[in-house]
Amino acid sequence: AQSVTQPDIHITVSEGASLELRCNYSYGATPYLFWYVQSPGQGLQLLLKYFSGDTLVQGIKGFEAEFKRSQSSFNLRKPSVHWSDAAEYFCAVGAGIGGKSTFGDGTTLTVKP
Amino acid sequence: DTGVSQNPRHKITKRGQNVTFRCDPISEHNRLYWYRQTLGQGPEFLTYFQNEAQLEKSRLLSDRFSAERPKGSFSTLEIQRTEQGDSAMYLCATTRGEGSEAFFGQGTRLTVV
Numbered sequence: 169a170q171s172v173t174q175p176d177i178h179i180t181v182s183e184g185a186s187l188e189l190r191c192n193y194s195y196g197a198t199p200y201l202f203w204y205v206q207s208p209g210q211g212l213q214l215l216l217k218y219f220s221g222d223t224l225v226q227g228i229k230g231f232e233a234e235f236k237r238s239q240s241s242f243n244l245r246k247p248s249v250h251w252s253d254a255a256e257y258f259c260a261v262g263a264g265i266g267g268k269s270t271f272g273d274g275t276t277l278t279v280k281p
Numbered sequence: 282d283t284g285v286s287q288n289p290r291h292k293i294t295k296r297g298q299n300v301t302f303r304c305d306p307i308s309e310h311n312r313l314y315w316y317r318q319t320l321g322q323g324p325e326f327l328t329y330f331q332n333e334a335q336l337e338k339s340r341l342l343s344d345r346f347s348a349e350r351p352k353g354s355f356s357t358l359e360i361q362r363t364e365q366g367d368s369a370m371y372l373c374a375t376t377r378g379e380g381s382e383a384f385f386g387q388g389t390r391l392t393v394v
């Protein structure tokens with residue numbers, strides 16, 4: 169069965185600082201991996217996805233993520249955080265691009281001025 | 282706005298009552314998913330449709346839950362004899378199918394009192 173672990177429940181960074189959110193997954197085959205962002209009371213917005221090819225993927229809002237098969241990880245990074253990035257971030261593994269996804273429990277990002 | 286519409290946005294109901302939620306997908310999207318999200322957790326898969334066919338149901342979907350997608354367009358999720366444990370955000374997501382990204386609606390927040 170597929171599973172996702174996001175080890176950090178809550179992270180606080182200063183505006184302008186760099187950010188890395190961790191994600192570890194368990195999946196029997198080559199995974200489809202996603203990062204979503206959710207603002208309070210809202211649905212999820214896709215930040216980026218990995219299916220195959222280049223293991224460093226670029227997404228929207230200046231985010232990127234790196235797939236490391238040997239570590240079963242797909243960590244999300246941003247070089248300089250903006251106050252508007254404060255939200256909850258979810259990593260997910262999918263059975264296929266159009267298939268159902270299994271989500272981690274999320275990491276809440278707080279941005280200090 | 283992702284183009285996926287969910288109604289109502291909020292629902293408060295008394296324990297034991299029946300509730301029904303609606304999801305209107307992006308018109309050309311043939312796959313539709315329902316997820317449930319409780320506080321502090323990521324979304325959990327409930328069920329999905331390919332056009333009008335319900336192809337998979339999670340063990341989370343007890344016999345009090347039923348979902349339909351008549352004519353492969355909008356979908357409804359009904360919960361009968363609601364319980365306090367049903368209080369959650371119910372999210373709908375749709376895709377064009379294999380090779381396409383999932384778009385989430387803003388969700389319906391259910392509170393059972």
